[in-house]
Amino acid sequence: MITFKKADFDCLELYNQIPMKVLVTRIIEVKKSGTGLGGIAYEFHEKDVRPYIKDFAEEGESAVRWKKEFDISHWALFMAFDTLKPIGGAVVAARTPSIRMLDGRDDIALLWDIRVDDHYKRQGIGHRLFTMAVDWSKEQGYQYLKIECQNTNLPACRFYEKHGAELIVVNEHAYGNGEVMFLWYLSL
Numbered sequence: 001m002i003t004f005k006k007a008d009f010d011c012l013e014l015y016n017q018i019p020m021k022v023l024v025t026r027i028i029e030v031k032k033s034g035t036g037l038g039g040i041a042y043e044f045h046e047k048d049v050r051p052y053i054k055d056f057a058e059e060g061e062s063a064v065r066w067k068k069e070f071d072i073s074h075w076a077l078f079m080a081f082d083t084l085k086p087i088g089g090a091v092v093a094a095r096t097p098s099i100r101m102l103d104g105r106d107d108i109a110l111l112w113d114i115r116v117d118d119h120y121k122r123q124g125i126g127h128r129l130f131t132m133a134v135d136w137s138k139e140q141g142y143q144y145l146k147i148e149c150q151n152t153n154l155p156a157c158r159f160y161e162k163h164g165a166e167l168i169v170v171n172e173h174a175y176g177n178g179e180v181m182f183l184w185y186l187s188l
Helices: 009-016 064-069 125-139 154-162
Strands: 002-007 021-036 039-055 076-082 085-094 108-116 144-150 166-171 181-187
Touching (some): 002 125, 009 064, 009 085, 021 154, 076 125, 108 125, 125 144, 144 154
Antiparallel strands (some): 085 108
16 A cells, blocks of 8 residues: 655655666757847757666765755655555755755745656656645745756656646756756746
8 A cells, every 4th residue: 555644854764765767768859049138949849869767866866865964954755655665755955055956045945856666657656745745835835846857857847847837947058968957946
């Protein structure tokens, strides 16, 4: 039986057990026209690529380190379990001056992380976790939920758009590896 709960940050070892992998078969190709004050416009096209697995855990995304590196007193952790096995989770960060993505603002919460084990995807688990994160953010009085994503994670981009988020920022040079950063905002 799948259960969901707001968890304590002592559960980060369990959270870390949830794989954070994405099968990339298509990306969002970004074409920009214009270069400045005369106007900039973006066109987005889906493009097939040679399939590969993007493993965020291999890129140093250990959940355990968050508690050591940041003041998480204004954060929230949500988890999904299949009996006792952790299968999904979401983390919301807020009011943490050391996190630049929050822009020093107190009216923004940041979807710091969301993940669902591959064997449990397309069962509504991500939707439920995202809804829990949104509801918590509203209860805390935040005006926006900010979400970072890459053009290489097409399923996530579709997911955020489906849930009402708007693509506000396109940063072509954020990562230095050819990926494009998308910043989505959800009005709460």
